[in-house]
Amino acid sequence: MHTTVGIIGGGPAGLLLARLLDRAGIDSVVLEHRDRAYVEERQRAGILEQGTVDALRACGAGERMDREGLVHHGIELRFDRRSHRIDFPSLTGGRSVMVYAQTEVVKDLIALRLAEGGGPLLFGAHAVAVEGAETGSPVIRFTHEGRERTLSCDYVVGCDGFHGIAREALPETVRRVFERVYPYSWLGILADVPPSCEELIYAHSPRGFALHSMRTPTVSRLYLQVPNGTDPADWSDERIWDELDARFAVDGDWKLERGPITQKSVTPMRSWVTEPMRHGRLFLAGDAAHIVPPTGAKGLNLAVSDVVVLARALEHWRATGSEELLDAYSDTCLRRVWRAEHFSYVMTTSLHTDPDQSPFDGRLQLSQLHRIADSTAAATELAENYTGLPIG
Ligand SMILES: Cc1cc2nc3c(=O)[nH]c(=O)nc-3n(C[C@H](O)[C@H](O)[C@H](O)COP(=O)(O)OP(=O)(O)OC[C@H]3O[C@@H](n4cnc5c(N)ncnc54)[C@H](O)[C@@H]3O)c2cc1C
Numbered sequence: 228m229h230t231t232v233g234i235i236g237g238g239p240a241g242l243l244l245a246r247l248l249d250r251a252g253i254d255s256v257v258l259e260h261r262d263r264a265y266v267e268e269r270q271r272a273g274i275l276e277q278g279t280v281d282a283l284r285a286c287g288a289g290e291r292m293d294r295e296g297l298v299h300h301g302i303e304l305r306f307d308r309r310s311h312r313i314d315f316p317s318l319t320g321g322r323s324v325m326v327y328a329q330t331e332v333v334k335d336l337i338a339l340r341l342a343e344g345g346g347p348l349l350f351g352a353h354a355v356a357v358e359g360a361e362t363g364s365p366v367i368r369f370t371h372e373g374r375e376r377t378l379s380c381d382y383v384v385g386c387d388g389f390h391g392i393a394r395e396a397l398p399e400t401v402r403r404v405f406e407r408v409y410p411y412s413w414l415g416i417l418a419d420v421p422p423s424c425e426e427l428i429y430a431h432s433p434r435g436f437a438l439h440s441m442r443t444p445t446v447s448r449l450y451l452q453v454p455n456g457t458d459p460a461d462w463s464d465e466r467i468w469d470e471l472d473a474r475f476a477v478d479g480d481w482k483l484e485r486g487p488i489t490q491k492s493v494t495p496m497r498s499w500v501t502e503p504m505r506h507g508r509l510f511l512a513g514d515a516a517h518i519v520p521p522t523g524a525k526g527l528n529l530a531v532s533d534v535v536v537l538a539r540a541l542e543h544w545r546a547t548g549s550e551e552l553l554d555a556y557s558d559t560c561l562r563r564v565w566r567a568e569h570f571s572y573v574m575t576t577s578l579h580t581d582p583d584q585s586p587f588d589g590r591l592q593l594s595q596l597h598r599i600a601d602s603t604a605a606a607t608e609l610a611e612n613y614t615g616l617p618i619g
Pocket residue numbers: 235236237238239240241258259260261266270271272273274329352353354355386387388389390391392494512513514515521523524525526527528530
């Protein structure tokens with residue numbers, strides 16, 4: 228098998244890249260090692276930045292998102308039993324975000340690839356190695372339907388997430404890794420209950436962080452800061468709701484609606500970047516190259532911005548034969564990646580309670596949160612980063 232662009236991984240990065248290449252008339256093959264149902268049901272992100280929304284619309288993948296997604300014009304910060312709203316459009320010249328689950332983005336992109344005669348998208352195809360990244364004809368070795376197979380490519384793109392294999396093809400002498408592990412995790416739940424708020428609530432409390440988010444008008448998504456190593460089975464539904472109630476407590480009228488919890492999972496918090504994002508004819512995109520703690524809602528959005536930049540560079544190469552934009556890919560993406568890493572770090576450390584933090588640290592956190600609530604300049608900094616900086 229030969230293709231122009233071999234894509235490892237059928238998550239948001241791989242599927243959107245394939246869609247962008249389809250539209251540009253560049254052939255590609257996507258290898259995804261899970262089955263379709265697994266990929267479509269995997270619960271993860273839910274906040275789309277303005278640039279992500281624009282990119283999905285521009286490639287014809289925004290129709291259902293525009294019908295079913297919920298446009299949000301702000302978020303609420305809650306601390307010291309008080310609420311403070313950050314209004315995005317007035318602080319950013321009109322930018323907003325969209326609540327539309329990653330599961331739905333993935334379903335839309337898979338349906339388009341299969342329905343509109345896009346190139347192959349092989350489920351159950353497990354990539355085991357990328358070879359020849361430094362040559363003019365790299366290959367992906369993979370297994371599919373019990374057979375060992377080889378895909379030869381002009382370019383290979385590793386969109387295979389944090390646990391993927393593509394970045395192993397970067398020699399140790401070239402690869403640099405930057406990492407920070409946080410001393411807490413998130414216990415996330417999905418609940419069949421209408422959201423208790425119209426916009427997301429980010430709550431800082433002495434008991435730890437909590438986030439109220441939503442997936443649809445009838446499904447809520449909520450998170451609690453928990454210690455690393457927490458077993459979700461140790462948290463009964465009642466204990467979760469009681470703890471959420473305590474952390475969202477606010478003076479005045481507000482009630483957290485409870486409902487049946489349909490899913491519980493624990494996610495560790497980690498910041499992690501691999502540099503460079505290109506080696507020879509191998510490119511890394513999305514979680515394969517970097518992850519962020521989810522507090523800033525940046526993971527999915529970074530995956531999208533990487534592949535938008537890469538698709539443009541591949542189009543330029545196809546049209547002109549020049550690799551100029553491909554050469555710039557890693558630097559262009561890393562500037563945005565590090566901005567998102569910083570924002571996610573600031574959001575995480577100002578809202579969570581570090582088990583080792585001193586009373587002094589706690590007062591500094593509150594001071595920073597008050598500053599955001601009281602100062603247009605500080606609120607603008609948050610709003611610009613949250614709604615996302617321009618791509619490219
Ligand atoms: C539990 C969890 C919760 C999250 N919550 C949020 C959130 O609330 N907000 C937010 O912004 N972000 C969140 N994220 C991050 C966000 O979901 C990711 O940043 C996003 O999925 C990145 O997309 P991706 O396509 O780069 O990687 P992935 O979505 O990880 O996709 C990689 C794909 O590659 C496939 N693959 C892996 N190895 C191979 C192989 N060897 N061969 C073939 N295929 C392979 C995988 O099956 C997968 O489908 C969360 C992540 C996790 C893990």
